[in-house]
Structure formats: structure tokens, C-alpha cells
Amino acid sequence: MNARAQTVNTGYGSVAPLRNVVEAYSVAMQLIGRPEGVDGLGLFYGHSGYGKSRASMFIQNKCGALYLEVFDFWTKKTFCEKLLAEIGVAKPKSTIAGMMDQALLHLQDDPNRLLIVDEADKLVDKGMIELVRDLYKGARIPVLLVGEELLPDKLARYERCRNRVSAFGLAQPSDLDDARKLARIYHPQVSMADDLLDEARRKADGKASYIVATLSKVAEAARAAGAKEMSLDNYAGPFFTGDAPRRGKL
Secondary structure, three states, X not given: OOOOOOOOOOOOOOOOOOHHHHHXXXXXXHHHOOOOOOOOEEEEEOOXXXXXXXXXXXXXXXXXXXEEEOOOOOOHHHHHHHHHHHHOOOOOOOOHXXXXXXXXXXXXXXXXXXXXXXXXXXXHHOOOHHHHHHHHHHHOOOEEEEEOOOHHHHHOOOHHHHOOEEEEEEOOOOOHHHHHHHHHHXXXXXXXXXXXXXXXXXXXXXXXXXXXXXXXXXXXXXXXXXXXXXXXXXXXXXOOOOOOOOOOOO
């Protein structure tokens, strides 16, 4: 039987219920609770800095999902070894085929357990995405591929994988409500006005990681001034944009 979809717990852990956390969780629930006969591959994708990995970790903790973050130096053997370690297999076989068989045997025992593959672009770029398709085909587990904006276009080159995708989620830039939540999570001791938060969001181009960096500067300024409230009127510090400082003309 498929697991029933759940409602997002907006107070779960230390992760704010940002719009992309909710979107990624919705995709995961579509995959886990999919009807019989519907394929179980899903994509969650968008620009760097939008909080996709943080959303993935939320899902991992919420659903007890398996989680792999792919690195550029990984080979097919590395992928299999890391997957077996995540599953809990202490003694992997020595060959890729043997390790894939081990993984399938264990995954088939819990066919509703979600597998999240973060930085999935790297598997596509290295011609290794068929390993994921083999896992899905052999165990029929739900799989969420998380990656950058061009992930769907890259996956289109692998028709057998693309045809298995049944759910999509597009990560969005942070809005003002996201900025408010980030401020409450990271700096609850400082009340930050909407004009300041919206400027931080605008200067960060909606990237959550950049917004958090600016909020840290705001909190430092508040501590230095002994202030409990901060707005554009009393904050004279920098806004993090990700741009490196440039030397001016002499």
C-alpha cells in the first residue's frame, strides 16, 4: 500500500516553512502517495541559493527518507557505496552489479521509502542517471531528484528517465513572508521591520542564503546599538548580494 499524504507541519524542527520547503514537500507527498500505476520519479529544481538542499533535509527528517548528496568526484562505484551506507549495509559487494543487487534487495523491503538525490545534475552530466532509473525500476520506490534550473532539460536527453517523471516542483525566489520567517528563526531577539526585510530580499535576488547573511549583519548592528527593533531608518550596514567588492579607481 502507498503511504498516505500528510499535511506539512509548519513548526517542524528548526526549518522555517519557507515556500520552497512547502513546494518540495508537496512533490514528495505526490510521489509517496501516488496511485497504483503512476510512476514515482519527481523533480525539484531551481537556481542556486533558493534553499533546495534545506528543503530536502526537511523532507528527509519528516519522512524518514534516504538522502544522497552527489559530489562531482563521484564514480558509479562511489554512488553505490554511498547508497548502501545510507541504507545501512555494512558489507557492500566489490562490484557495481553486486552492490546494485544489494541495494535493490533492501529497497524492495520498504517500497514506500523515498529516496532523495540532491545535486542530481551531476549524475546526468556524468552519464550516471541510469543508475537511479535502475533503482526505481527494480524496487519501484519513489525517487525525488533535486537539482539546478536546467535539470529537466538535461534529463530530457535520457528519455527512459524523463518518461518516468510524474511530479515537478520549481523552486522560487524568497518573498517577504520567507524573509520574515527567516528573521524569526535565526534572530528572534530582534524585531526587523518589513521595509528592511524586503530590501534584504530584493538585494539578495530572492536567494535565502544571501538573505540569512544580511540578517546576521542586521542582528550584529542591533547588538552593537543595544536596539531591539531594526528598520531601514536605523540600519546603515551592508546588504549581502553575493558580489565581490571591487577596487575603486585611484
